[in-house]
Structures are given as structure tokens and as C-alpha cells.
Amino acid sequence: MEQIINDMKILGLNEYEIKAYLSLLSEYPVNGYNLSKSSGIPRSRIYEVLENLKNKQIVFEEQGEKAVIYYPIEPALLIEKMKSTFGRVLENVDTYTRKLYSSKKIDNNLTVIKGTKNIIDFSNLLISQAVERISLFLWDDEMPFLQNNLDEAIKRGVVLKGIYFGQNNPFKELVIHRRINRYLSEKKERHMIIAIDTKEVLSGIISRGDESQVTWTKDRGFVRMGEDYIEHDLMINLYAYRLTGKEKDDFEQFVDEVRKEYSGFTEEQIRNFQ
Amino acid sequence: MEQIINDMKILGLNEYEIKAYLSLLSEYPVNGYNLSKSSGIPRSRIYEVLENLKNKQIVFEEQGEKAVIYYPIEPALLIEKMKSTFGRVLENVDTYTRKLYSSKKIDNNLTVIKGTKNIIDFSNLLISQAVERISLFLWDDEMPFLQNNLDEAIKRGVVLKGIYFGQNNPFKELVIHRRINRYLSEKKERHMIIAIDTKEVLSGIISRGDESQVTWTKDRGFVRMGEDYIEHDLMINLYAYRLTGKEKDDFEQFVDEVRKEYSGFTEEQIRNFQ
DNA sequence: AATGGGTGGTTACTGTAATAGTTACTAAGG
DNA sequence: CCTTAGTAACTATTACAGTAACCACCCATT
DSSP states (O other), X not given: OHHHHHHHHHTTOOHHHHHHHHHHHHSOSEEHHHHHHHHOOOXXXXXXXXXXXXXXXXXXXXXOSSSEEEEEOOHHHHHHHHHHHHHHHHXXXXXXXXXXXXXXXXXXXXXXXXXXXXXHHHHHHHHHHOSSEEEEEEETTTHHHHHHHHHHHHHTTOEEEEEEESSSOOOXXXXXXTTHHHHHHHOOOEEEEEEETTTEEEEEEXXXXXGOEEEEEOOHHHHHHHHHHHHHHHHHHHHHHHHHOOOHHHHHHHHHHHHHHHHOOOHHHHHHHO | OHHHHHHHHHTTOOHHHHHHHHHHHXXXXXXXXXXXXXXXXXXXXXXXXXXXXXXXXXXXXXXXXXXXXXXXXXXXXXXXXXXXXXXXXXXXXXXHHHHHSOTTSOSSOEEEEESHHXXXXXXXXXXXXXXXXXXXXXXXXXXXXXXXXXXXXXXXXXXXXXEEESSSOOOTTEEEOTTHHHHHHHOOOEEEEEEETTTEEEEEEEOSGGGOEEEEEOOHHHHHHHHHHHHHHHHHHHHHHHHHOOOHHHXXXXXXXXXXXXXXXXXXXXXXXX
């Protein structure tokens, strides 16, 4: 009940109007007096409320034998009504704001998003817009909040690829990182990347809580870098597996050794590097 | 400006928030002070407003050299955001209200819609829902308000047919009534019918202003009657033309004569009958 | 016949929160 | 001392939720 009231408030109805409509749905036609009883709306207010709903074409009235009786619009029609209203409004806002947002404006700027919740929301927004490809560099901490939208994306034909930091990989399209055990045991900050359609990339550090901060850009260089970064990491994973053919634990050790050998860094430096 | 503010209010923003966002779109990044100047929002309030917009992820902030600077979310993303919000909300409301509106409830009831504006709105709602067929019995007075939605319907493959009372018939799918000249000269009340997909029918009398009243129903009998009514009238039109082959004016006269002859009514009665 | 409770509806008021707008203050820096 | 930059506190209006009181009718009970 709480939930539906909040949702319907977003659609522009107030609490009394919502209660009246919902009550009418479960019992109609009724007169004001009875609706007041069944809905919990004070009898002294019910006629105003019904008047408003009548004006919005959400309830209709009719002359009964004794009193005026009311009945609700069909839910299906109400939804259609709302859809068409919001569709129109969104279209207006769309054209107006696009005009303002002079496209000559620099497109290679950076947008910073702060706070875990905001980051998740923004990520989902990007994912739901993807048309062709999503490249991920993602930890298990964030995955649960993005999984639904990723599923949707795959369903509509979007190609998913990338690297996953976690034991239970929910997507066959993703590859678990070759150094996963080490990473998980260290549990430092998590670097995350989401690249969409070779068009935009979100990248940043997730630590804890509201200090987390990621950056979004459409700058072509950075977008390219983000996608390639993931691509390269995937390839290194692949090469390393091919080169060793060993069991998982041995393999991780091998990778560590190779890194140390060829990078010129100490073990400590390499870890901090990550 | 008025229009866009009203529209964006529907989306859940207040006037200051709207002005701030729109100003930011045309000039960013800026600090609070300058945004206050360009948007007309009092400087004393601008930071609250920006705080709210930040929480809604509609603007973002960043540490500039001297002051904190703000920039807006891309319009395209904002629209996506809103769409997904309203999509979710509408889905919730849809499932909840459908559950309440026990489908066992009688589906053969009548819904009365009063007032010209309401009638037009409701008609458009029905038309925009049509999937297969729209049968019309419509006057030129109402046509301009429905024409757009009818065009849309035809575009998506809906079959249109029916009778039109007016000189300038905008749809080749419609037939002008055989007694059009007489009707137009008399200018009495206008009977109107809209039947959708053999599923629902809207029928009633349009006089003038708020006394107009039409009735909507899904009652199968009435729906059938509405569609057949139009169908039969079309056929009579067709037969009459075939039987006479005369010029239009003569033809109308012929129709009148036939009616009189076979119905047993006087001319007067027939006219009142219409 | 009187009474009182249920039905059906109206008018007017109160308290609170959000919104829009104002006034006045601090404080840095050229 | 003027512009820039930001804060604190106040007022007025409105929408919203909730309450109190009243009228008028009908009808069953005492």
C-alpha cells in the first residue's frame, strides 16, 4: 500500500485521490458516503476529491436512484492515459533541452559521479541504453545491482564481454581475472570500468560508501582506452592460460613470476600498482 | 518557457530546479554565484537547489580552481532516466490496479463521459489504443481534434472505415454520408460513434459545450451494434448510389423518396428520426 | 408522537510542509 | 568600497491532510 501510494504520487495524484481511486476499483459503483467509508477519506473531503478525479477523467459519475454514484476508469485505460501524457511531456522536454544543450559544446569533458548509490544508478542508466556492446571490468560487490539490466541488454542482442572479479561469475560472457585469488584476499579498493558501444566509458575507484567516485566521459580517446584496457586484459588472461596450461593456483603464481621478471618492479611495487 | 516549466513540473521538479537546470544547459560549468545570476534564482537559495539537483543526479559538481563548479546531466541521459523511472512506476501501478480491478466485475457496464473536451480526450485515448480496426461515424466539428491520432493509427496498420459528415473529407477511407447536404443545412445535434477493434464502442450526442454526453462500453452486444450500424449505413450508401447513378443532388432526393415510400413515415417523421 | 441513529452531503477551520521570494549578514580580494 | 562568493534567517502563499460542526432526510423503536 505504501509503495503504490508513493508511485501514484509520482504520477501527480495526492493521497486522497489515490485512496479514492483504489477503493473505487475494488468496489463500484458507490456514492460519496460509502466511498468515504471504504477509503478512509473523511466524508467532508470526499466530494472535492471526487471532483478533482472527475476533472482528470479518472473517475466518472452518474445519477443513481437515490444519490450520485461514482465509478473508476479502467486501469488499462488509466495507464494508457498516463503513458500518453508522459510521452508527450518527455518529448517536449527532450526537444527543448537538446536545443539548449548546444551540441557545439565540448564533448570531451569529464563528469564525476560520487557515492555508491549514484554510481550504481548511473551505471544502470548507461547499461540500459547500450545497443551494441558492453565492456565490463567489474567486481562481485557491484554485480548484483547491475545484473538485471545486463540480462536485459543481452536479451536485446547486446554483446557483453569483460573481466569479473569474483568467485561466482553470473555471465558466461565474462572471464574471471587470472589473479582473482590474490585480489580477493587483498580486498583493496576496486577499480571498475563500464564501456558502452564505443561511445562512452565510466571508470573509477569504488572504495566504501560515499567516498567512491567514478568518472564518465565520451571523450573518444578515453573511451577507446577503456575498451582496449579490458580487451588487453582479456588477451593477457588468454595468453597466460595458453602458456602454462597448469592448474589454477600454479597458474596464478606463474603470472606473478612473469610480471615480476619482465616489469622490473618488486613484488611490493607490483601489488601497489594494481 | 512557460510551457517547458509546466512540463518539467510534471516530471517532479520545482521551478527553481527547472530554471537552474535549463540555465546550466546553456552555460556550464559555472559556480553557484554565476548560475544564480543567469537563472534568476536568488543567490541565497541557489545552493539548496543545486544540492537537490545533485541528489537527483541531474547536476554534478566539481572542485574548480577557485570555487565549486556545476554542470548538468546530458539531456539525452536525463530523458532516459525519467523514462526508466516512469516506466517502472507505471508498471507497478499497472499490476497493482489490475489486481484490484477484479476482472470478474461486470464488463457490460456503461461509462458516461461528459463535456466536449473530455469526450475528445477519451476518443483520442481509444483511437491511440486501436490495433486492428476503427469504425467511425463522425462530424467535421470533431474531426480536427482526432485527425492526428487517426493518421497515426493508419500508419501502424489499423484499418479505418466509416461515415463522415462534412464537406472536406480528410480520409479516403471514409465515405461522406448520402444525405450530407440536408444534414449540414439542418445543423441539429450530432450523433457520433467510434468503435475500436470489435472490443469497445463510444457513442453519443454532441450538442454544444458541456451538455454533450457520450457513453462508452465493452458490452459485446452494443459493440456489435455500433460496428454494424456503421457498416449498414455504408452499405445503404453504396446501394443507393448504384441504384441511381444520378448526380449528387438528385441522388439525395431519391434517397428521401425511397425512405418515405418504404418506411410508412411522413417526411417530418423521418427527419426527426435521424 | 417523540427520539435517535444511520444515511447523504456541506461549510469552515487548523496545522504542516513545500515552494517562492526577501533581507541581512560575513568575508575575501583587487 | 565594490564585486565576488556564500550563508542564515525570515515571510507569504499554497497545497495537502485532517478535524469539527452543521443540515436534512428517512425510518425504526420507545
